[in-house]
Amino acid sequence: MxxxxxxxxxNYSLACKPGCSFCCTQRIFATSIEAYYILDIxxxxxxxxxxxxxxxLRPKLTHNQILLSYKEGSEPPLEEFSETLNPCPFLTEENFCRIYERRPLMCRLTASVVSCEKGFAELPPFLFQVSTIALQLVENIDLGGLYGNILDLLKFLHQYRKGLVEEVPNYLLNTIDVDELPILPEEKELKKWVGNLYRTPVKENLTFRDLLQKLREDFRNYEALSFLKEIF
Ligand code: SF4
Known part of the structure; x- marks a missing residue:
């Protein structure tokens, strides 16, 4: 993924370059599977x-809960906002990412075709649509998992692994599975993008889509704690 x-x-000519860190703040939301991938290193x-x-800042809803609210015709609650956000702790003094190879999806999706030094960012519309779908799929993959600020997720996984906490704190949200992707029939490029992803071989002769279906079947009845007890 x-x-x-x-x-x-x-494939896009983006203004983002090594050492540029305007978007590297402590407002990075992710799923527990992404945090687990980072925890390891x-x-x-x-x-x-x-x-x-x-x-x-912490999210009030998961990405898929927000999608679901819109689908059901209701406005999701406004997320907390702050003019000043502290820098991400994974930034080095030279403004490089210490965990670049394993950085969360949200970091990978945040980009701009104009330099953020101008005070604003601009994401091409297609990449915006791709972002929405990628975040939905990553939450679907982490079925029975958690969603929250990456710092909270890392703290919780670290402490849980050491046996220092037993309960999931209430500011970590349960992931939800939203199967239907928000693609209109006329959005052919987007359909193609998802189709190619679904057909991508992943492991043991399984495509991305096969594996996603298998995850759904195997993990549907799991909840975060029972899952964690098995992996730690
Ligand atoms: S994890 Fe890396 S890319 Fe993401 S905000 Fe932190 S420093 Fe930036």
Whole structure:
């Protein structure tokens, strides 16, 4: 999924370049499976540093809960907003990403065709549509998982693994599965993008779509804690 999204973005002439970090703040929302992928490469020192960070924004709804609200014709609650956001703890002094290869999907999707130094960002409409679908699919993949600020997810997984917490804190949200993708019949390019992703071979002769269906069948009745007990 990450590779497919990165390849799509490479076809666009984006202003984003190494060392540019305007969007690297502590407002990064992700799924637990993405946090777990990062947790694996963090040192105890970095994890302790993350544990000491407080006061950052948290999502009120998961990406798929927001999609569902719109589908049902209701306005989702406004997300918290702040003019000043602290820098992401994974930024190096030179403004490079310390976890670049494993950075969450939200980081990969945040881009601009104009330099953010001008005070605003501009994402091509097709990439905006791709982003919405990619976030939906990543939440679908993490069935029975959690959604929240990446810092909260890392803190929770780290502490759970050490046996220091037993319950999921209420600011971490349960992921939900929304099968239907928001694609209109006339959006042929987008349909093609999803079709090619679905047909991508992933492992053991399974395509992305086969694996997604298999996940749905195998994990439908799981909830976050029972899942974590098995992986740690
Ligand atoms: S994880 Fe990396 S890319 Fe994402 S906000 Fe932090 S420094 Fe930036």
């Amino acid at each position: 990450y590779h497919y999204v990165d390849t799509t973005y490479k 963090l040192t105890e020192e970095t994890l302790n540093q993350i544990l000491s960070i407080e006061n950052y």
